[in-house]
Amino acid sequence: MTDRLPGFSTLAVHAGAQPDPTTGARATPIYQTTSFVFNDADHAASLFGLQAFGNIYTRIGNPTNAVLEERVAALEGGTAALAVASGHAAQLVVLQQLMKPGDEVIAARKLYGGSINQFTHAFKAFGWNAAWADPDEIESFERAVTPHTKAIFIESIANPAGSITDIEAIAAVARKAGVPLIVDNTLASPYLIKPIDHGADIVVHSLTKFLGGHGNSLGGIIVDAGTFDWSKDNKYPMLSEPRPEYHGIRIQETFGNFAFAIACRVLGLRDLGPALSPFNAFMILTGIETLPLRMQKHCDNAKAVAEFLSTHPAVSAVNYAGLPGDRYNALQRKYAPKGAGAVFTFSLKGGYDAGVNLVSNLRLFSHLANVGDTRSLVIHPASTTHSQLDDAAKVRSGAAPEVVRLSIGIEDKEDLIADLDQALRA
Secondary structure (H helix, E strand, C coil): CCCCCCCHHHHHHHCCCCCCCCCCCCCCCCCCCCECCCCCHHHHHHHHCCCCCCCCECCCCCHHHHHHHHHHHHHHCCCEEEEECCHHHHHHHHHHHHCCCCCEEEEECCCCHHHHHHHHCHHHHHCCEEEEECCCCHHHHHHHCCCCEEEEEEECECCCCCCECCHHHHHHHHHHHCCCEEEECCCCHHHHCCHHHHCCCEEEEECCCCCCCCCCCCCEEEEECCCCCCCHHHCCHHHHCCEHHHCCECHHHHHHHHHHHHHHHHHHHHHHCCCCCHHHHHHHHHHHCCHHHHHHHHHHHHHHHHHHHHCCCCEEEEECCCCCCCCCHHHHHHHCCCCCCCEEEEEECCHHHHHHHHHHHCCCCEECCCCCCCCCEEECHHHCCCCCCCHHHHHHCCCCCCEEEEECCCCCHHHHHHHHHHHHHC
């Protein structure tokens, strides 16, 4: 090996992994165990007191999961990561470290419908409030800042519309407000966009989507950029104040630039409990090995499909940042020059009924509530993922009644276009 830094594809295959020291197994083993034997009483005490790193119980950490965590942290350019049971679990664990009752998170209006629901309803049970801002109007984030603001939350590529967010501009707002910027990078993956390079302090993913890539395993992950001073202004006592459950340790002081990842593990995952199955970690690791190959194929196919739809007489609009005339094309060229992703929406002239009919007539596309699969997927958001929103909110989030969302897979693009063509004609 040389001293050069490994490239993205090399990291996708090798980061975090070594041959198993006991058996020599080259693939990362599935450590399907609940718990781990301590060397002796002193070793156990040091692990429980955060004085040594090691395995205690799979709810808190597992060797298979640890390889996944190190790999995604390397791909994103973070200092550490924590894998959890789902993308929603990642958002819950992140905000638990930052928020107390009465605090607010400023969230972009263009979010996955499940996230909008989580922020609007579920988090209210904890006394956490969401203030909504328009990612197309940076000033709306500035106006939303109050003394109760504890974080800003955006998606790098917004679901379902596929719009590109100006991460650097919103990161500047977060820095001025003295709060961390959290970026959901699920639709882009680090192959297309690395939010930490543009000012993000925390990155989250639904591993279920492009990182896993095969539609077979749920998972989520939190990546710590190591860039935020959690002790400044004492805004974040979970990290800056002595922790009574750990003999008065101050997490920021003790763990430095990976303190947030540690807090999520030993204060969040330990008590909230959304642990990732080691089997799912193994499946997602296998998927990540081909991430760069798949993402480029996803993007190339998506652009071809978007170009086809943009000229179809049944289609009134195509929202794909990779098209030269799209309003987000300049941001795509800045943030995601390799491609605009594989998820986008288009509008049908026939409105709501045309959307429902289209998904019923497609044969190769699978009609289901997921994205980021090797297979091409379709859904009508207004009747499914965003159905809980009123019409105005649907429009604001990019899920108007006439809108259909596609997640383009890695099949032959000619077959995808033919399927869409027959369904549109039907």
